[in-house]
Amino acid sequence: MKCPACFNELTQKQVGSLVVDVCEGGCGGVWFDAFELQRADEEQEAAGEHLLDIRRDPRVQVDFSRKRECPRCAGIKLKRHFFSAKRRVEVDECPNCGGYWLDAGELAQIRLEKSENANAEATAQSTLSPEVIRYLYRLQADGRANER
């Protein structure tokens, strides 16, 4: 398989039970087949850790404006879109096989974004302590009393 970004030959890399194709010694990008990305995109998933620092050639320049072809499906162009509603990280997805191409550094950004989301959720839950709920309830009750 050829790298869709710099045309270097991709190298198979085993991380845990996952086998992905990385552009080692090229642009440092990673190809995930369908459903592989979701096994490496969260911070507690160790597989992704080994994919954060793919050895790359600093002389390789990637042209982000160029349309890329899926390394698996001949003639199918990858679709560039934002990974999540936060619109921070752009990824390339194949509309045919469902695989993902991530440029160097994009996996790290996705993992960071996911951990931020998890932290925000945890904070939101912890702030609604019983005291807060009682307080809100009292406010509401007071409000009703004042209406009378």
Ligand SMILES: [Zn+2]
């Ligand atoms: Zn490459």
Ligand SMILES: [Zn+2]
């Ligand atoms: Zn494809």
